[in-house]
Amino acid sequence: MKFRAKIVDAACLNHFTRVSTMIAKLAKTCTLRISPEKLNFVLSDRVASGGENFFSEFQMEGISAENNAIYLDLTAENLSRALKTAQNARALKIKLTNKHFPCLTVSIELLSVSSSSRVVTHDIPVKVIPRKLWKDLQEPTIPDSDVSIYLPVLKTMKSIVEKMKNISNHLIMEANLSGELNLKIETELVCITTHFKDLGNPPPASEDASQERPPEQMAEVHVDIRKLLQFLAGQQVNPTRAVCNLVSNKIVHFDLLHEDVSLQYFIPALS
């Protein structure tokens, strides 16, 4: 099992650091799925994020030819902290090593005033996940949604949801095909609804689906507000594209695109 990768471009390095910081905010441990073409961060099968074009060099060899992938468990904060020291780095190398225990060694060459360079090495302990558990960590299939809608500015959404959290843990998300999204909380004493209008809906996947559904009809999902907030809190930069797919009473699926990194976040409905 082998893995070696290198980043030399400052912008890519920055981006990779931001992704890892976002992951660190979302969960304590994350699983790294290394396959020949890409690197995915998987968080307790709720989120998967893929990143491909960061690396100038990428070599890997999985467990076997048929199962050419590597699954590693690590503490997300370690990776994020390691990458933070790469602010002014000339180059960054990541490789899988075995120093007393399996590690992901992140080696950063820093720019230095003097002629000699400085090297920072971080050995992040990882746990290799056996093949029999791989099926739990596959990319989730995206279900057919009832309504698909573009999200408003995430920062605005976050500040609203933060205030709502103080009142109730149970949030109702509903949206329709006319570009309207509502966030509702209902308690004995009070009902609060925030209406977002004119958000726009992405073009439907198939022709039939859009014709069947009346545009005014809301698809609603009841979710735990804390899960929604955790997702929103991890977004530091506004994504290039942010879509929310709702399957009535089943699941909320967030599909974000940050330049070339895609992030899928699923929140199941409260039973």
Place this chain on the structure above:
Amino acid sequence: MKCLVTGGNVKVLGKAVHSLSRIGDELYLEPLEDGLSLRTVNSSRSAYACFLFAPLFFQQYQAATSGQEALRCKILMKSFLAVFRSLATVEKTVEKCCISLNGRSSCLVVQLHCKYGVRKTHNLSFQDCESLQAVFDPALCPHVLRAPARVLGEAVLPFPPALAEVTLGIGCGRRVILRSYQEEEADSTVKAMVTEMSIGEEDFQQLQAQEGVAITFCLKEFRGLLSFAESANLSLSVHFDAPGRPAIFAVKDSLLDGHFVLATLSESDLHSPALCSPELHRLAPPLQAHSTPHLDDFASDDIDSYMIAMETTADSEGSRAVPSIPLSPGLRPPCSPGPFSEDHEAEPSTEPGTPPPKKFRSLFFGSILAPVHSPPGPSPVLAEDSEGEG
């Protein structure tokens, strides 16, 4: 005693107090002929810090009123620190600081003359004490490295603020290596991340040490002096010897000098692999404990006379004694436990019967320790990057 500090020096004094507060809870103030000395030691006696401000540092310096003996006092660090709590405020508003102590009053008076005619007077109660002395001499340490504080500040940046210990040593190619030190834990299911910083020789003003030497000391305590050195833009020098012997960190300029003496982990407690990676340097020799032939001599000495206890001084003049005895022995048991034998532990073990995983010896205070039975640790394994099965 009466001293008057003005202008930018007030902030320097404040910064020094902040540094000292990272080490101990009590501040020993002693006006000497060659300046005002501020000293402290930590509770486990494994770290000692002292700043000496030359008379020229002050606008006015009077060690003792004529005819009287110089007074020494010990005050609570917390109280003294409160005077200089906010350095930003001190810098902006304080014009003069007057510290005075006279035999009649029972208080150390610190008076801050601030802008707009505001005067803040702090009356700090103190205890009479004997001089706090430590036995150390940088000249006796075979290894020295010196660099601008900025370089060392950048070197410790990748390490988490919570990290307790760090190993400093010379690796292959005469590179200075700083590596996070992790204690072996009994249930090591969750391993910690290991960070290593490697700096080239060229960044150092002086590097007098061979490849393979290394010491492990408390990073938190070191950061205290480092932040002072960075703010004063001074060079910091590290004088060290074999593992187990104290390391001396020093800063100096024309008006002041500061010394932090920190205990280091001894050979038998080191668990981290050798600093030279075997990729380049097959089987770098593990650090050899320097045999101390005079150890036996000390063991048979009268413990009482050898001891330089905390609160007594042989020389009542108070000048910082340049010790004629070399750095105390310590690491190799067995030493006959004397009446003062105590285990000075950096982190006392809570389980009875289980020997603590490491001991910082308070060598420079001359205490003799009971024989240590370190738990059988793994033999030092050299780091090897194998790309085999993870």
